[in-house]
Amino acid sequence: MKKLSAFLLAALIAVSALCSCSGRGSVPTGPVVDIGDDREEEHILLSELMADNSGFVMNCLDDWVELYNSGENEAELTGYILAKNGAKSEVMKLDGIRIPAHGYAVVKLTDDSPFRLSKDGGGVTLIHGSKVVDELSYDASIGEGSFSHEGACEYPTPGYPNTAEGYAAYLDALELPGVRINEVVSSNSTHIPVDGEYYDFVEIYNGSGEAVDLSLYTLSDKKSEPERYRFPETTLEAGGYFIVYCSGNAAPDQAPFKISSSGETVYLFREGTLVDRVKVPGDLNKDASYGRIGKGFEYMSTVTPGAENVTGYQADLPAPTASLPSGAYDAPISVELKGEGDIYYTLDGTEPGEKSKKYTGPIEVNSIASIRAVAVDGSRRSELASFFYLVGIEHSCAVINVAIKSEYLTGSEGVLNHVDPEYEHEAFVTMMDQGELCFSVPCGFKLHGNDSKKGDKQNFQLRFRSVYGMSKLKYKVFENRDIDTFNSLLLKGGSEDFVFCGFRDELCTSLVDGATELSVQAYRPVILYLNGEYWGFYWLRERIDTEYCAQRLGVSADSINLVKDYGDSVVAGSGKGLMDLIKYCKTHDLRNKEDYDYVMRRIDSTSLMDWYICRSYMGDSDLANLRFYSSAEDDGRWHWCFFDLDWALWNNTEDPIGRTARNDGNHAIIVALLKNPDFRDKFLKRYAALMGSILNEQAITRKADELAAIMEPEIEADRARYGLSVSGWRSSIEKLKSYVKDGKRDRTVLAGIQNYFGLSDSEMKAYFGRTR
16 A cells, blocks of 8 residues: 555645535434444445544544445435444434435534544444444554545545545545645755755745735644744735745744654644645655645655746655665675665765666675665655664674764764864664664764863764654663653763773763762663774763753653753753852852742752762762753752763862862852751761762772673773773773772761861761761
């Protein structure tokens, strides 16, 4: 069966049959009637139904059921009822409906009807008197399609035969709206830039034959919010076009929403009344459009903003497929590529074109291969397909390969040659574990970090955006997280610690994960390849962004206020609340209960305490890279993120409290709070508790050995790539463990605490059970 969206997910106006039962009378509702279980043959049949009409464009949004009269005479349906799933309580009387011989009636199911059809599957039963006349069941797999006794329909045809001819007749009978949606691009990196940026867009066409006031119209991606974008006060001449840039920004003359590359419906309203809509298919290629050709919509490889749509196709040219999935194989393999038209491919991960090698037969792989392929058929060009194979090569953990144009990696515009965060390029990432494919999806690829960008082993970001064809990665990456949706991920190679242990940050953050109220990034060990070239051992990490914060609080990403550094740099939302709080703490004495309560209502105080306790014990000297977040959909309190500890567990002579709780920037909050006796008591008790659980020699040594064991099978190859020694790595681990060996760090910390707070020996024993 061809994909429904290739034919029908279009912005069309309905025949009157749907909303008025083909003019054969309204459909009354009535009391519950008894349903028998006998069946009799009649001429009235259930011929088609649609349970989800959100993508099939009509002048209403209702489900519908089509009835067919196979008899030679007109049928009047007095005494007939429709029942949902054969139930006695959800029935609709069909009295008054007439169907001509060999004709159809379309019964709409609205919110006022006794029942609606479920998108998750079900069925309807046609009953006459106490006799079952016909039954039609369906399942959720039909999606936004229609269903008949033969199964899922190739395209819905309400009021017409379920055939290609019936569909053509249905389209021919439609009356298009004068002002209508004409073309849509849902993933754009090429067409009509706006200040150097490329946005999704919707083209509106005035086919009414006369000028119209465009300000009467609105556009939305949500049928329940028709005024998300209001057109400007302008006149659109007959035959004219208007482009709406769907940037998702609040900029003037831009729609505050994007169009999902996974597919969604766009709605056009006039003074609040729906006049047109189009279901943009999820398989639309990047930089291609979905445009109106005649009365239907088709895929268009040539985008025509501001001009007539000329050439379309019933389906986009699919990307080539491979006979074997990406993965690890023990012995040499033969990979066959299949697709429409001609196939061109490369073996080094770079992007293929018509000047690349043309596929003529199986590709033999006996080592490492990063195959990228494209299908070309006339003017049509498919999306790129990427496949990654390891033959005879074993790894102890998951493997990631990033396929990217060579010039985007090492060229003058390559990410490896630019520390500028704006240098992000399109790539394709494949991950496999234990030889099995985890995911293989398009993404953006860029450097990550600050000083680490200039090192030999750089860190990277994987960014999932609709412009690349994948707005979110949907895969459960981390075993200890109930999260399977990601906007972005990090590939962290140890940062400043990579020449030493390579896991300081992972050690520190995993210690506090679950044992404190701090937000930390999950990790997973991986081996990284770039275009099939071995790049070393990495940690795949969560990235702290609005989606990350929203998942922690169970709120929407749009509600997140995310602030970095000293509170004066806003990532998302607003940082005013935090800056006001810092100012308040600098100008008020929190020994005053009213002032103290004011601050405590605005922070997650346990998260705050945990951050300073853990940072001070671990002796991290890099305190500038900070993240805080809050949400009005939660309790509005600020929460602390615990990350970037690559300089931790180094200098045991570090003054643990004095340096960490210095009175500058956002640290003013803890300094002010520690002047309050109640808070200081809570802080010291919390410190003692954490030293008893995770901040001690046993816990840190155990975690260091655990992470070293993960890296051990891969460390020789990793060190060799970067000109480092395995013996140096082992020595670094022993030095890290010496930081806490024989209680050395405990003694330094307790001395610092006693000095900072001016505690007596008896007070130290009361809190910590000892003085040093």
